[in-house]
Amino acid sequence: KQWYQRRVRAPVEIMVSLLRSSNDKAEYTSALFQATRGIFGASLKLAVFYGSYVWMTHALFGLEIVFVPALLAAVFSLVPVVGVYWSSVPGFLVLWLVDGRVLRACGFMALQILPTYVIDMAVYSEIEGGWHPYITGLAVAGGMYYFGLEGAIIGPLVICILKFTINLYDVLFNSMGNETQEPEPEDAVSE
Numbered sequence: 001k002q003w004y005q006r007r008v009r010a011p012v013e014i015m016v017s018l019l020r021s022s023n024d025k026a027e028y029t030s031a032l033f034q035a036t037r038g039i040f041g042a043s044l045k046l047a048v049f050y051g052s053y054v055w056m057t058h059a060l061f062g063l064e065i066v067f068v069p070a071l072l073a074a075v076f077s078l079v080p081v082v083g084v085y086w087s088s089v090p091g092f093l094v095l096w097l098v099d100g101r102v103l104r105a106c107g108f109m110a111l112q113i114l115p116t117y118v119i120d121m122a123v124y125s126e127i128e129g130g131w132h133p134y135i136t137g138l139a140v141a142g143g144m145y146y147f148g149l150e151g152a153i154i155g156p157l158v159i160c161i162l163k164f165t166i167n168l169y170d171v172l173f174n175s176m177g178n179e180t181q182e183p184e185p186e187d188a189v190s191e
Contacts, residue, residue, distance in 0.1 A: 030171075036160045042123050043136055043156065046077040049119060050084050054112070061108050063091045078152070079140045085112040135159060 051074035058066045070089035088109065095105035136156060143155020 035160065037166075038126070039136055039156055039160055039163060043078055045123050046120065047074040049123075050074055050077040050115070053115060054084075054087060055184070057108065057111050058088070058091055061091065063094060063096065066089060079137045081134075081137055081141060083113075084116055085109070088112040093126060 049055055051070045054073040055070040058069055062162055069087045069091060073084050076082050076084045092105050092112075095101050095108055099105075102159045136159060139155035139159040140152050141155070143153070143158070145150025145151065147154050
């Protein structure tokens with residue numbers, strides 16, 4: 001246990017030693033928190049929502065295949081290369097072709113497509129800095145391509161580091177700009 005604590009503590013101590021003052025530490029921590037909370041929070045919210053929503057709608061329409069579409073919906077929300085509603089196509093086909101209920105199948109598919117226009121934009125608008133959802137999706141896909149299954153976590157971590165660097169840049173240059181600004185002289189009153 002001590003080996004693990006030393007290994008984790010070393011990078012943290014290096015980062016803390018690079019900080020200039022205690023005021024900056026709070027700003028750096030805030031920048032790091034905003035970067036990770038925004039990207040991972042939005043991804044987690046969407047995965048939980050779509051997994052639960054697809055499970056609920058499949059159960060509501062009496063479909064027997066529930067778990068696999070719900071799992072696919074959660075994965076498709078993390079990797080937004082394919083729309084989440086594609087996980088419900090088998091359910092649509094069962095309702096239409098097997099049960100012969102065309103209107104019910106169309107209603108089912110409409111309920112699957114509707115949240116992609118409402119929920120996605122609401123959740124992604126919470127990310128400060130305006131990150132597009134495809135950046136996260138590309139991070140997951142690129143991470144999985146390069147690192148394998150672990151890349152699903154490593155890819156977004158790399159994006160978090162990039163976002164943290166941008167937030168840190170903003171914090172540093174805003175604090176430097178505030179220190180060097182001189183009060184502006186008042187404008188002369190014209191005749």
